[in-house]
Amino acid sequence: MQNTPLIGKTIREARLREAAGVSVIGVWQGGRLLPPHPDLLLDEMSLPVVMGTREQIDELNIMLVIYSANDEPVLVIGGGTVGQAATRALRRQNIGVHLIEIAPCAGLEAIPDRLFAGDAADLRVLMEAGLDKTPSVLLTTHDDATNIFLAVYCRRLNPEVRIVSRITYERNVEAILRAGANFVLSEAWLGAEIVMAQLMGRETIILGEGVELMTLPLPSSLAGQTLAESGIGARTGLNVIAIEQDGAFVANPPPSVPLRRDCQLVALGSLAQRQVFDAAYSNGEA
CATH class of the missing domain: 3.30.70.1450 (Regulator of K+ conductance, C-terminal domain)
Known part of the structure; x- marks a missing residue:
């Protein structure tokens, strides 16, 4: 949504169905998935969830990509199993990644575009890794308290950045949303969703926490x-x-x-x- 003409418009005024054929089925704001009321106002941190055919989604991407001028790498903090998997997934989509890891394992430097060895709580490390320029930060450490602290820290240093975080315990979801994260997924909820999908014989569909x-x-x-x-x-x-x-x-x-x-x-x-x-x-x- 950032830097697009949709900012400041309501869902009705955005006219996405007329423009690309997609339907808005919800809007993430403040860590909550809100119903798509026609008069819901979209701001810079809004994340509309849309439904449509592959062709319609592609058309929407073509419409909006010209406004996404920030091609700086995504910043991933934490080089463990989750951080490595996220980095690989991003790079498969041709998205650049800078990775911060306090204790890099052998071979980790081959996964991101650039590896920064150091503590993400160190301002120098964060700035060298590009926090002031990146469009998004992904917090993947296994410690909830660390992720909550980093959400606060990154939000203060870059108020415009989009922060996505992993959380181990569901009880900490509210805390990290208050700390400044835009989107949170807890391991407990993800595990439950995967099990239920298997039991019901359907694909796992991840829309967001809860x-x-x-x-x-x-x-x-x-x-x-x-x-x-x-x-x-x-x-x-x-x-x-x-x-x-x-x-x-x-x-x-x-x-x-x-x-x-x-x-x-x-x-x-x-x-x-x-x-x-x-x-x-x-x-x-x-």
Whole structure:
């Protein structure tokens, strides 16, 4: 979002569907995935989540890439297993990477574009690695307290940088978001998501901490109502992003779309919101 014409516009004003055919299904702001309300204002740290075909996503990237003038390497802090995997993944996408590791192992220098041996808490090391220029910082150390400290430190030194962090314990997610991270993934949540995906026979889809993509059979009490009349969003907090009917999908359905008895709802939300949905509609309430 940074440096694009979308800053300062609402989702309605951004007109991404008209421009590229994609549907906005949520917006990450302040570490939270918000429903795509048409009047939601986009700022420099907003991260819209869009849905579309490969061609539509490519078209959107072409539209916005001209505004992403920062081609400086991404800064990865922590050269352990996670840091190395992230570095390799970024480089496979032809994204430059500078890696900081306090105790580099043999051969580590061959993984990033450039390796900086030293403590990331050292201002000199951070600046030599390019913190003041990088568009993004990835915190991958195995210590939550260290990642929280580094999130605060990096945010103060570069208020515009996007910070993504690993967290070992889910209880520390709120702390690192307050510290300045834009996006957080905990190992506990990732592990649970992978196990559930395997049990349900589906691909693992990572949308963010605590956010899941779920398919819900339409409760009989809602059959014949429109999506707006169902009140699903207001009552449960779930964001219905598509409706599946006879093998066909209606993406980003309008509030006026009728809900047929045999349709299924594709929604984004948390486990707690799913439980609210089940409780609200399982007893025939409308």
